[in-house]
Amino acid sequence: MKRLLNTYLPSLAITFTATAAAICIVNLTQGFSSVSCTLLLEILGFILLTEAADFLLGKIPFPNCAVYILCEFVVFYGLFLVFGFFPGGWFGAGLSALLQSTVIFIILFGLLQLYFYHTARENARKINSRLK
């Protein structure tokens, strides 16, 4: 419960708000003045499922970092494809849309890994400085 309140709920709120804001900005720049309620709920569903996947992956004793990252990538990318390309998905059909969204996904996934690595390194530095 503590983890749900301290980690998952704040990250859900932040991610959902940031994504909704980004969609609004993109839509406004392209001349659309409204955002679909269905789209917002789909995004909420996607974030909820990725958090659930993250929680479940945390329970698995992976042998090393590479296997963990690979597994996380496969699960998240699978969810991304389901939401992005199933009928009524976020992206248009075709190989070009698939390639473009995959590249964006890889960049975002890489940036997230870097962010978490730097946060962890900073945490470790603070703890080690207290241990000295």
Add this chain to the structure above:
Amino acid sequence: MKLTINQSSDFTENEIIINCACMNPRLQKLIDYIRQFSFTLEGELDNRLFQIPVEQIIYAESVEGKTFLYDTDHAYFCRRTLASLEEDLGAAPFVRISKNCMINISYLQSVAPYFNHRMKAQLKTGEELIISRNYIDTLKNKLKNQEGIL
């Protein structure tokens, strides 16, 4: 703080006397730290019971529902749960680092980032333990509270 040590073969028991005008949180932490030296935990090894001084315990771990206390050479079976040990060792430099492990931070040498938002703890004995993501803040707070004592 003035520190006086009187060493003599006349003394039959080690004794620490603190003279102070008033108690403050820092002094209280020091007293709590000293008190752990008179505190022991009961552990079993080869069907024999041992009273293990708390400061000699490097970490306590729960494996398949059984609790074990580890010093530099032995793993003692302890009949208590980690939760009850955690309650009693609140003032001692022990901290929970995962659902099934608590360590004596006096033996903690360093930590390093580890995958899945966790950390790897390197102990002075050379052993390595994993710190769960949920307990990283607990460790940080404990170290902050123990600052100046360890």
